[in-house]
Amino acid sequence: MDRRTLLSRASAAAAGLILGPRPAAADARAPESLDRAPTPGMVVEPAREVPVVAEADVVVIGGGPAGVAAAVAAARTGASALLVERYNHLGGLWTGGLVLPLLATHAVGPDRRRRRVLAGIGGEMAERLVALKMSIEEVNPVVDPEAAKYVLDAMVQEAGVQMLYHCWAAGLVSHDGVIDAVLLESKSGRVAVRGKVVVDCTGDGDVFHWAGEAYDTMQYHIGLVHRVGNVHRIDRSRPGFQERQIGEPTPIPGVNWVNMHGESDQDGLDLFTLSRLQQKYRREIWEHVEKVRATPGCEEVFLLDTASQLGVRMSRILEGQYRLTLKDSMTYRTFDDAIGVSGAWTSVLWGGRKVPEEERPLWQIPYRSLVPKRTKNLLAAGRCFSFERALVEDARVIGACLITGHAAGVAAAVAVGNGTSVQEADVGRIRALLAQQKAYLG
Ligand SMILES: Cc1cc2nc3c(=O)[nH]c(=O)nc-3n(C[C@H](O)[C@H](O)[C@H](O)COP(=O)(O)OP(=O)(O)OC[C@H]3O[C@@H](n4cnc5c(N)ncnc54)[C@H](O)[C@@H]3O)c2cc1C
Incomplete structure (x- = not known):
């Protein structure tokens, strides 16, 4: 196990998320039958008929x-x-x-x-x-x-x-x-x-x-896209106005979409990575829009929505x-x-x-x-x-x-x-x- 994986597991375990060793996603395929005791940290899913x-x-x-x-x-x-x-x-x-x-x-x-x-x-x-x-x-x-x-x-x-x-x-x-x-x-x-x-x-x-x-x-960049509203109500003539990252136009007047590059080399198949990034990005987006709204001339801009699907590129x-x-x-x-x-x-x-x-x-x-x-x-x-x-x-x-x-x-x-x-x-x-x-x- 490399240091990064060890650390991420340690912090997740400290937060009470992991009860034992977590199998890689590739290991999670259940064998069709199991005639031995399960590996420590694993449970055995009983076979069943499925309609x-x-x-x-x-x-x-x-x-x-x-x-x-x-x-x-x-x-x-x-x-x-x-x-x-x-x-x-x-x-x-x-x-x-x-x-x-x-x-x-x-x-x-x-x-x-x-x-x-x-x-x-x-x-x-x-x-x-x-x-x-x-x-x-x-x-x-x-x-x-x-x-x-x-x-x-x-x-x-x-x-x-x-x-x-x-x-x-x-x-x-x-x-x-x-x-x-x-x-x-x-x-x-x-x-x-x-x-x-x-x-x-x-x-x-x-x-x-x-x-x-x-x-x-x-492993590639994972981001979270959001949209902001009221960008047409930005008053660039206001003293103290500064350009902020408010994204690109969409077909709805006054609404922009804002892309996010996000952290690179991320594992889009890892539940814990996805959960960590979801929380981190939501906080960052909120704080970013608050900063925009605190900018003279941008007070009416608001966070319209964050994407319902996290942006796993690859x-x-x-x-x-x-x-x-x-x-x-x-x-x-x-x-x-x-x-x-x-x-x-x-x-x-x-x-x-x-x-x-x-x-x-x-x-x-x-x-x-x-x-x-x-x-x-x-x-x-x-x-x-x-x-x-x-x-x-x-x-x-x-x-x-x-x-x-x-x-x-x-x-x-x-x-x-x-x-x-x-x-x-x-x-x-x-x-x-x-x-x-x-x-x-x-
Ligand atoms: C942040 C970001 C910015 C991007 N920017 C652009 C851009 O500007 N323009 C562009 O063209 N492309 C862009 N891309 C890339 C593009 O959006 C995606 O690569 C493209 O949408 C992939 O299409 P897809 O149908 O292969 O998969 P997806 O769009 O990922 O769709 C897969 C679907 O399958 C569903 N699904 C997945 N697993 C299961 C399952 N086990 N059971 C049931 N349903 C499941 C998902 O819910 C989803 O609806 C961007 C990607 C990201 C993440």
């Missing part, structure tokens, strides 16, 4: 940008689709995390012209938000979170997706590399749902972790059949199994120079980077699909998550329709259906 409360061709776990796109896409092919979300809203970090700019909508094509690449179901979400006048900016639009929750919920209902809110996927049952059921915790108790194919859109790769797939675990990254690279993204690499094209939103160091956002190439995403190595009926989409760390800043943003989600939903439905494993799914059919659903394939 199967829903079945569908495609079960999507996690209702963030990727999960909503996946569920809607699968349902639009004619498959039955079930979407499971632990909270009370769709959109994940985009809405509940108050991360309002939909990044990576544009990039430069091989013809050197910068163009919009966001299309398909993600593009439709963006257009519906524009139609509601709840989106500002053409490139990387900033949306209103409540409007986005409303639009995503409407799209899910219109597509005929069966929606289960308020339940947390907590494990799975599998046999011979095939997931039989996903276990959910809910106010109805522990229940199970069955899907012919499961799509992991938890952001954290919870499902591929339980399925025993290989993955990289990336955790698990699938080691899939292909790990997409930064080089692929900077060299117009093409793939026979391309299922979408993403844009780019930030500058990167490449070829010995800093390439600005405006010059960044569009990049293709191959189907194989959504496909795990072993499990025959599982796909991953969103910020946990298979890419190398150097690509993280582009692969994790909402634009890319919408694309991988859309593709995973269609691919899952194709595998179900043809009765194949996801590894053997008909890529030609997947691409044809994606094109029908107006995805941009390059």
Whole structure:
């Protein structure tokens, strides 16, 4: 155990939180039977029968940008689709995390012209938000979170997706590399749902972790976003006025969203880290807004809300059949199994120079980077699909998550329709259906 872990456990234990050694999350998978005394500090969970409360061709776990796109896409092919979300809203970090700019909508094509690449179901979400006048900016639009929750919920209902809110996927049952059921915790108790194919859109790769797939675990910045109101009532002419960090505009006049970089190298899979950061950031935000309000001319600014979802940027990254690279993204690499094209939103160091956002190439995403190595009926989409760390800043943003989600939903439905494993799914059919659903394939 390193010093940092030891210290954090010691302080948590001092606060009365830990009764014994805490297992790493990876160790917490219960063995199917235990014919020995439990390890000290562990308890044995008795085996029990769990009711199967829903079945569908495609079960999507996690209702963030990727999960909503996946569920809607699968349902639009004619498959039955079930979407499971632990909270009370769709959109994940985009809405509940108050991360309002939909990044990576544009990039430069091989013809050197910068163009919009966001299309398909993600593009439709963006257009519906524009139609509601709840989106500002053409490139990387900033949306209103409540409007986005409303639009995503409407799209899910219109597509005929069966929606289960308020339940947390907590494990799975599998046999011979095939997931039989996903276990959910809910106010109805522990229940199970069955899907012919499961799509992991938890952001954290919870499902591929339980399925025993290989993955990289990336510790990164964790933040907490908040919004402030009345910024249009700031009087900059007041004596003593000073500029303060009050964030960026949103579609609601007078309301800004305020991003937070947060502490770096944080473990987004550690319950105690998440709890510590939640308390720390809430206090910091409150104190910051108090400081703003104490500034002459800013008295009417107020804290509108803090995000209901803590801002975990990265955790698990699938080691899939292909790990997409930064080089692929900077060299117009093409793939026979391309299922979408993403844009780019930030500058990167490449070829010995800093390439600005405006010059960044569009990049293709191959189907194989959504496909795990072993499990025959599982796909991953969103910020946990298979890419190398150097690509993280582009692969994790909402634009890319919408694309991988859309593709995973269609691919899952194709595998179900043809009765194949996801590894053997008909890529030609997947691409044809994606094109029908107006995805941009390059
Ligand atoms: C502070 C911060 C700022 C960012 N800024 C931007 C930005 O400006 N623009 C941008 O494009 N991107 C930004 N990002 C990145 C982007 O928001 C996310 O990477 C993106 O939302 C990921 O989408 P996703 O669908 O993969 O996962 P998520 O958005 O994380 O959604 C996952 C969903 O799954 C649910 N879930 C998770 N586990 C379970 C489970 N076990 N059972 C049931 N449900 C579960 C969650 O509740 C959530 O709704 C930012 C991220 C952070 C943290």
